[in-house]
Amino acid sequence: MRALMSFLLLGASKLAAAVPAQNALEPLGVQAAGIHDLWRLTLLICTLVFAAVLAAFLYAIWRAPHSKVQLAPDVSTLDQPEPKLGRPVVIGVAISIVLLAVLIVADFVTERRLARLPLKDAVRIEVTGHMWWWGARYLDDEPSRMFDAANEIHVPAGKPVILKLNSADVIHSFWAPSLHGKKDLIPGRTSLLHFRADQPGVYRGQCAEFCGFEHALMAFTVVAHPPAEYEAWAARQRLPAPAPATALQKQGLEVFMRSTCAMCHTVAGTEAGARLGPDLTHLASRSMLASGTLPNTPQYLAAWILDPQKFKKGANMPATPLSAHELEALMAYLETLK
Amino acid sequence: MNPSPAVEPRNAVLDRTWSDPPGLIGWLSAINHKTISVRFMLTTFGFFAAGGVLALLIRLQLTVPDNKLIGPDFYNQLFTMHGTTMMFLFAVPVMQAVATYLVPLMIGARGIAFPRMNAFAYWIFLFGGLMLYAAFILDIGPDAGWFAYPPLAGPEYSPGKRTDFWAQLITYTELSGLLEAVILITTIFKMRAPGMTLNRMPLFVWTMLVTSFMVMFAMPSVMLASTALITDRLVGTHFYNPAEGGDVVLWQHLFWFFGHPEVYLIFIPPLGFMSSIIATFARRPIYGYPVMVLAIIATAFLAFSLWVHHMFATNVPELGKSFFTAASAMIAIPTAAQMFCWIATLWAGRLNFRTPMLFALSFFFILLIGGLTGVMLASVSLDLQVHDTFFVVAHLHYVLIGGAVFPLFGAFYYWFPKFTGRMMGERLGKWNFWLMFVGFNVAFFPMHIAGLRGMPRRVYTYPAEMGWGLLNLISTIGAAILAVGILLFVVNVLLSRKRGDMAGADPWAAGTLEWATSSPPSPGNFPRPPVVGSRFPLWSKDGVAGTVRGLADDRREVLVTSVNDAVPNHRAVMPESSPWPFVSAVAVTVLFIGSIFTPWAIVWGAVLCTPPLVIWFWPKRGPTQKNIEREVKP
Ligand code: HEM
Ligand SMILES: [Cu+2]
Numbered sequence: 019m020r021a022l023m024s025f026l027l028l029g030a031s032k033l034a035a036a037v038p039a040q041n042a043l044e045p046l047g048v049q050a051a052g053i054h055d056l057w058r059l060t061l062l063i064c065t066l067v068f069a070a071v072l073a074a075f076l077y078a079i080w081r082a083p084h085s086k087v088q089l090a091p092d093v094s095t096l097d098q099p100e101p102k103l104g105r106p107v108v109i110g111v112a113i114s115i116v117l118l119a120v121l122i123v124a125d126f127v128t129e130r131r132l133a134r135l136p137l138k139d140a141v142r143i144e145v146t147g148h149m150w151w152w153g154a155r156y157l158d159d160e161p162s163r164m165f166d167a168a169n170e171i172h173v174p175a176g177k178p179v180i181l182k183l184n185s186a187d188v189i190h191s192f193w194a195p196s197l198h199g200k201k202d203l204i205p206g207r208t209s210l211l212h213f214r215a216d217q218p219g220v221y222r223g224q225c226a227e228f229c230g231f232e233h234a235l236m237a238f239t240v241v242a243h244p245p246a247e248y249e250a251w252a253a254r255q256r257l258p259a260p261a262p263a264t265a266l267q268k269q270g271l272e273v274f275m276r277s278t279c280a281m282c283h284t285v286a287g288t289e290a291g292a293r294l295g296p297d298l299t300h301l302a303s304r305s306m307l308a309s310g311t312l313p314n315t316p317q318y319l320a321a322w323i324l325d326p327q328k329f330k331k332g333a334n335m336p337a338t339p340l341s342a343h344e345l346e347a348l349m350a351y352l353e354t355l356k
Numbered sequence: 357m358n359p360s361p362a363v364e365p366r367n368a369v370l371d372r373t374w375s376d377p378p379g380l381i382g383w384l385s386a387i388n389h390k391t392i393s394v395r396f397m398l399t400t401f402g403f404f405a406a407g408g409v410l411a412l413l414i415r416l417q418l419t420v421p422d423n424k425l426i427g428p429d430f431y432n433q434l435f436t437m438h439g440t441t442m443m444f445l446f447a448v449p450v451m452q453a454v455a456t457y458l459v460p461l462m463i464g465a466r467g468i469a470f471p472r473m474n475a476f477a478y479w480i481f482l483f484g485g486l487m488l489y490a491a492f493i494l495d496i497g498p499d500a501g502w503f504a505y506p507p508l509a510g511p512e513y514s515p516g517k518r519t520d521f522w523a524q525l526i527t528y529t530e531l532s533g534l535l536e537a538v539i540l541i542t543t544i545f546k547m548r549a550p551g552m553t554l555n556r557m558p559l560f561v562w563t564m565l566v567t568s569f570m571v572m573f574a575m576p577s578v579m580l581a582s583t584a585l586i587t588d589r590l591v592g593t594h595f596y597n598p599a600e601g602g603d604v605v606l607w608q609h610l611f612w613f614f615g616h617p618e619v620y621l622i623f624i625p626p627l628g629f630m631s632s633i634i635a636t637f638a639r640r641p642i643y644g645y646p647v648m649v650l651a652i653i654a655t656a657f658l659a660f661s662l663w664v665h666h667m668f669a670t671n672v673p674e675l676g677k678s679f680f681t682a683a684s685a686m687i688a689i690p691t692a693a694q695m696f697c698w699i700a701t702l703w704a705g706r707l708n709f710r711t712p713m714l715f716a717l718s719f720f721f722i723l724l725i726g727g728l729t730g731v732m733l734a735s736v737s738l739d740l741q742v743h744d745t746f747f748v749v750a751h752l753h754y755v756l757i758g759g760a761v762f763p764l765f766g767a768f769y770y771w772f773p774k775f776t777g778r779m780m781g782e783r784l785g786k787w788n789f790w791l792m793f794v795g796f797n798v799a800f801f802p803m804h805i806a807g808l809r810g811m812p813r814r815v816y817t818y819p820a821e822m823g824w825g826l827l828n829l830i831s832t833i834g835a836a837i838l839a840v841g842i843l844l845f846v847v848n849v850l851l852s853r854k855r856g857d858m859a860g861a862d863p864w865a866a867g868t869l870e871w872a873t874s875s876p877p878s879p880g881n882f883p884r885p886p887v888v889g890s891r892f893p894l895w896s897k898d899g900v901a902g903t904v905r906g907l908a909d910d911r912r913e914v915l916v917t918s919v920n921d922a923v924p925n926h927r928a929v930m931p932e933s934s935p936w937p938f939v940s941a942v943a944v945t946v947l948f949i950g951s952i953f954t955p956w957a958i959v960w961g962a963v964l965c966t967p968p969l970v971i972w973f974w975p976k977r978g979p980t981q982k983n984i985e986r987e988v989k990p
Pocket of ligand 2: 229
């Protein structure tokens with residue numbers, strides 16, 4: 019509840035202000051829409067079948083004579099050969115077979131349709147699942163244009179996206195229901211997921227395969243920008259972190275390098291290059307912390323650094339005891355990582 | 357009705373021969389199938405209650421968003437143990453437990469095949485289950501899910517003893533299931549009363565025969581998988597380690613090759629309960645007997661061809677997916693055929709809405725929903741959305757509770773008079789039923805919606821912004837109502853056992869053989885085993901065509917008949933009560949539990965197991981081996 023309040027009150031960026039969609043019934047991309055069409059057809063057929071069978075059942079128990087006392091059973095059929103199957107039973111089974119066939123064909127067609135998403139000019143992102151956060155590397159034919167980010171997947175709206183899914187440890191599953199169904203991230207194997215977000219917006223997603231302790235707090239957001247804005251965003255992300263400007267920020271960088279932070283995180287343009295934790299080069303541009311667990315506000319960021327386990331018990335980031343001054347400097351530095 | 361063989365006077369010698377010996381040693385030596393079955397049923401029900409308590413804790417935690425009541429560590433143990441308990445310690449064993457009571461009675465046999473093995477299977481089941489719970493209480497409860505996917509369940513990501521306990525005890529309790537399957541298949545094939553051809557077997561016996569065959573094919577798969585897991589964990593093999601050429605998806609194939617059929621292991625015996633109850637309370641034989649039998653067999657075959665639908669989100673090749681979609685959807689056809697046959701039976705019957713019937717009829721509503729959501733899950737594309745969400749939690753409980761628990765409760769009401777000699781209270785029964793029915797639907801229906809609206813499963817908390825709070829609150833209220841309903845059942849059993857109306861041999865005027873003997877049956881079941889002339893022997897004039905004479909009273913002699921036509925072949929002498937199955941079970945348990953801590957336990961455990969097993973199987977020569985040629989005249 020407190021998280022929610024501060025989320026609403028302090029909500030930093032305009033993107034984070036709206037509650038993001040995470041709903042298979044509200045498709046906002048072609049792939050999810052295709053699945054949703056199939057869902058509606060399936061639901062219709064199943065509802066009809068349900069109604070029909072239940073009606074037959076209720077009619078049968080309504081028309082059969084009821085009795086409280088034990089009557090002699092009706093065993094007239096017992097010693098005769100089985101009568102031929104009643105026509106209604108045969109018809110019922112036949113209808114079931116036909117309806118199932120319809121559903122199988124519809125599924126087949128939907129699957130083909132999902133597989134046919136045009137992939138020209140697709141954005142390629144390599145997503146790696148970790149316990150319990152997401153790494154994202156934006157691929158490019160030109161190595162110098164590649165860059166790393168974490169926990170938020172930014173994509174251009176209206177353009178196809180190819181995700182290359184990998185895992186660094188156990189099996190995770192990438193699932194943003196408003197955009198597409200899920201796909202597992204399996205160690206030792208690479209899988210692909212194609213989708214397209216049709217409108218700009220923020221879509222929430224969550225790890226869907228049980229992956230241990232903090233599985234519940236392994237969320238992410240997909241942020242779809244208008245294409246031009248996406249290019250601008252990507253251009254900014256390719257830049258290394260700016261050098262600290264003020265004295266306080268310089269101290270902050272020093273704190274960062276001196277304490278445990280640099281042992282796990284990368285900040286491009288500095289000496290910190292470790293890959294055990296999320297890339298922090300553009301930390302300040304993200305809207306959430308700790309895989310969708312906390313809003314990215316200075317208060318939460320500071321509290322998180324001092325004691326991550328307070329918010330995410332299993333987080334694999336150690337608590338960092340800092341003096342008030344060190345913390346202030348570090349925060350000042352981190353805020354420059356736009 | 358017809359004069360039933362129960363009318364024959366009880367025979368004191370026979371009763372003594374088949375009784376379990378008195379005293380504590382006697383108690384531990386018991387091998388009578390009814391004694392063992394009652395213990396087995398009570399044990400599985402105990403595990404059901406424990407699993408239910410865990411479920412309530414899960415629901416309590418999920419009632420409101422951002423709840424801090426139960427942390428991730430305990431929550432993960434809770435749902436792991438809930439799933440493990442319900443699937444491995446309740447649902448399959450309870451069906452086998454009920455069957456070991458009823459099958460011999462339904463086929464007119466004096467006992468069960470391999471009675472000592474039956475006792476042994478019970479003891480290892482009890483010890484295995486208790487050890488699993490002991491681990492849980494000692495805070496080394498497994499927490500990698502009841503499906504225990506590596507690498508999460510592997511040595512690297514689940515260090516410590518938690519998953520060791522899980523993997524080892526799964527292998528162990530499945531051993532019990534495997535033994536029970538062998539026992540039931542042998543009993544059904546070789547010990548049917550003369551005249552009970554396959555074509556006259558009660559449908560419940562058919563379902564248990566098919567289920568037992570499925571166990572024989574499915575269980576080894578999971579035992580193999582969990583053994584490979586334990587060797588990965590204990591002695592450093594690399595079956596599931598991708599870094600060393602192992603494959604994590606291998607586990608999923610092995611596990612679901614067992615895990616999917618397991619759902620049908622749970623669901624097929626209740627089809628037999630349904631058929632017994634509906635026939636009796638509609639006062640008519642079930643319509644389309646051959647169709648029912650073929651449908652059960654078809655379900656069993658199909659059940660082995662669709663495990664991959666649990667793995668659509670992994671990299672299954674496209675063509676494969678379509679095959680598994682079609683197979684998964686097609687399994688609805690035999691079930692549909694059975695539903696229609698039952699409706700046809702009701703249509704032509706005269707209905708009596710006693711409690712067992714209410715439980716059976718609720719199946720039409722609940723299983724219909726569970727079956728239809730199953731058809732939805734069969735579709736690859738839809739499954740990619742709802743897999744691993746609360747939609748699946750809803751679906752699986754509609755199938756398991758609607759398909760197994762409701763018929764099972766009906767079955768308890770129906771056969772309670774046979775087990776105890778007394779009727780269960782009808783008024784409490786109705787309350788019991790309606791609370792369970794309403795509570796169940798209130799608890800599980802909203803989960804469909806929560807899942808579609810994006811709520812993943814196996815999460816210990818969820819943010820308020822997602823808007824799943826109300827649905828979860830309703831679910832928890834439903835679960836509480838369901839729990840009260842189940843509690844009433846316990847109350848009803850306790851009250852009725854002492855004060856219920858006396859039942860008599862055949863209180864429902866039912867037609868199958870188990871009602872042809874006194875309630876509860878004498879230790880030897882049938883003073884004179886019947887000779888069967890029809891599918892519902894008690895309902896037709898020549899149903900019980902005579903009785904078998906010439907079986908000895910002073911030793912445990914049973915008639916062995918041919919597989920197809922139940923023509924008497926010869927007689928066999930069943931073993932006496934013996935404490936050695938119990939002692940052996942203790943020794944084997946020490947071996948298994950010890951091996952969790954050191955591989956050497958296999959060696960010294962084997963040494964420990966040898967003497968009791970040798971004594972148990974030491975051949976005895978005696979008068980029992982004579983006279984075996986004596987002809988039996990029906
Ligand atoms: C007594 C009423 C029951 C309630 C209130 C209940 C509730 C639940 C809930 C809420 C979950 C989801 C846990 C999660 O995803 O975090 C769950 C999972 C499960 N339940 Fe039940 N359940 C009940 C009875 C049963 C029965 C009778 C069976 C089987 C015969 C069963 C089998 C399972 C299985 C296999 C899972 C999956 C565990 C997993 O996700 O690994 N449950 N149950
Ligand atoms: Cu995960």
